[in-house]
Amino acid sequence: xKNTEQAEKNGxxxxxxxxxxxxxxxxxxxxxxRKLVLAAPVxxxxxxxxxxxxxxxxxxxxxxxxxxxxxxxxxSRYMAVVGPLALTGGxxxxxxxxxxxxxxxxxxxxxxxxxxxxxxxxVYPA
Numbered sequence: 001x002k003n004t005e006q007a008e009k010n011g012x013x014x015x016x017x018x019x020x021x022x023x024x025x026x027x028x029x030x031x032x033x034r035k036l037v038l039a040a041p042v043x044x045x046x047x048x049x050x051x052x053x054x055x056x057x058x059x060x061x062x063x064x065x066x067x068x069x070x071x072x073x074x075x076s077r078y079m080a081v082v083g084p085l086a087l088t089g090g091x092x093x094x095x096x097x098x099x100x101x102x103x104x105x106x107x108x109x110x111x112x113x114x115x116x117x118x119x120x121x122x123v124y125p126a
Contacts, residue, residue, distance in 0.1 A: 038105045039092050042112065046088040049115035054081045061122050080122075084114035 061080040062071025091108035095101050
């Protein structure tokens with residue numbers, strides 16, 4: 001009776017050790033690729049917002065909405081699409097070059113608000 005219990009216990013321990021080793025390998029690879037894992041959704045949404053803005057923004061995009069309802073100055077649609085995209089790309093480049101990836105990643109997440117704010121302020125003015 002003890003031999004079968006011991007065999008079952010050894011079998012479970014072998015399974016647990018191999019499971020722990022596989023999970024450890026997966027976690028270490030995710031940690032090694034953490035910058036790519038963090039950058040993937042930012043790149044996806046930055047390109048998606050840029051494509052949407054390229055199709056929906058007016059030809060001349062106004063910046064700095066004044067209290068009179070007019071914009072202080074205007075830029076081209078191309079600049080309004082490429083500018084935030086370049087800023088996000090620069091933040092991601094800093095993330096890949098930095099040892100502390102989370103700071104630049106957090107900034108790149110905030111830069112995703114720029115295309116949305118440009119669209120809201122020019123398509124749906126107050």
